[in-house]
Amino acid sequence: MQKSKLAPQRAGAPRRKASPSPAAGPAVPRIRGVKAADMAQIATLDATVTGLHKAAYWQRVYRRYGVGSQGQRHFLVAEMDGRVCGFVIGEVRDWEFGAPPCGWLFAIDVMPSARQMGVGALLLAALAQRFRRVGVNTLRTIVASSNAMIQSFFRSQGMRAGHLLPLEMNLEAEQGGLRSEGHGA
Numbered sequence: 001m002q003k004s005k006l007a008p009q010r011a012g013a014p015r016r017k018a019s020p021s022p023a024a025g026p027a028v029p030r031i032r033g034v035k036a037a038d039m040a041q042i043a044t045l046d047a048t049v050t051g052l053h054k055a056a057y058w059q060r061v062y063r064r065y066g067v068g069s070q071g072q073r074h075f076l077v078a079e080m081d082g083r084v085c086g087f088v089i090g091e092v093r094d095w096e097f098g099a100p101p102c103g104w105l106f107a108i109d110v111m112p113s114a115r116q117m118g119v120g121a122l123l124l125a126a127l128a129q130r131f132r133r134v135g136v137n138t139l140r141t142i143v144a145s146s147n148a149m150i151q152s153f154f155r156s157q158g159m160r161a162g163h164l165l166p167l168e169m170n171l172e173a174e175q176g177g178l179r180s181e182g183h184g185a
């Protein structure tokens with residue numbers, strides 16, 4: 001596959017139009033809603049990134065985001081040459097953490113052989129467009145602090161550190177302490 005750019009650099013503003021024919025340039029992925037028939041390819045793509053094949057998990061995600069999404073949940077795929085080469089999943093969440101309705105992106109993956117060609121940017125732009133259509137003007141995600149690649153990708157698309165700070169604790173380690181202080185369930 002020829003490695004050349006296909007996509008908008010930032011979520012929203014295309015820097016180049018799709019080629020009218022293959023002879024005029026590289027294939028351009030089509031961004032569309034996921035179909036049930038895509039799920040095997042998506043589970044395989046995820047497994048190449050995570051090393052885990054989670055077929056049952058992906059069926060649950062499909063039921064929640066792929067069908068019956070009611071305009072708030074989005075599961076989009078990039079299809080090129082008849083194959084799924086990437087996907088993005090996100091949803092609008094209302095008043096979580098006290099914040100007005102906000103678009104959350106919680107998964108994005110591009111097939112290794114299709115990376116750095118603009119597919120990720122196209123997927124992000126398509127998701128952002130769907131959020132804008134319902135009046136949402138903020139996009140959020142959470143990234144692993146160790147994943148420099150995904151941080152670089154999101155920064156290139158205009159995302160910056162927000163004002164929310166993720167907190168977590170180890171529930172097993174804290175179990176005794178919480179009980180002894182009388183806060184246990």
Ligand SMILES: CC(C)(COP(=O)(O)OP(=O)(O)OC[C@H]1O[C@@H](n2cnc3c(N)ncnc32)[C@H](O)[C@@H]1OP(=O)(O)O)[C@@H](O)C(=O)NCCC(=O)NCCS
Nearest residue numbers: 107108109110115116117118119120121149150152153156
């Ligand atoms: C992150 C990811 C989605 C990017 O997809 P992609 O299609 O390769 O991204 P694009 O081609 O649209 O790249 C857009 C910009 O992102 C940045 N970028 C992309 N890949 C990068 C990399 N490996 N290292 C540094 N920056 C990178 C660049 O700034 C790039 O613009 P440029 O090529 O003009 O410099 C893809 O690499 C991926 O699927 N990674 C593994 C999955 C993952 O970690 N997901 C996170 C969990 S949700």
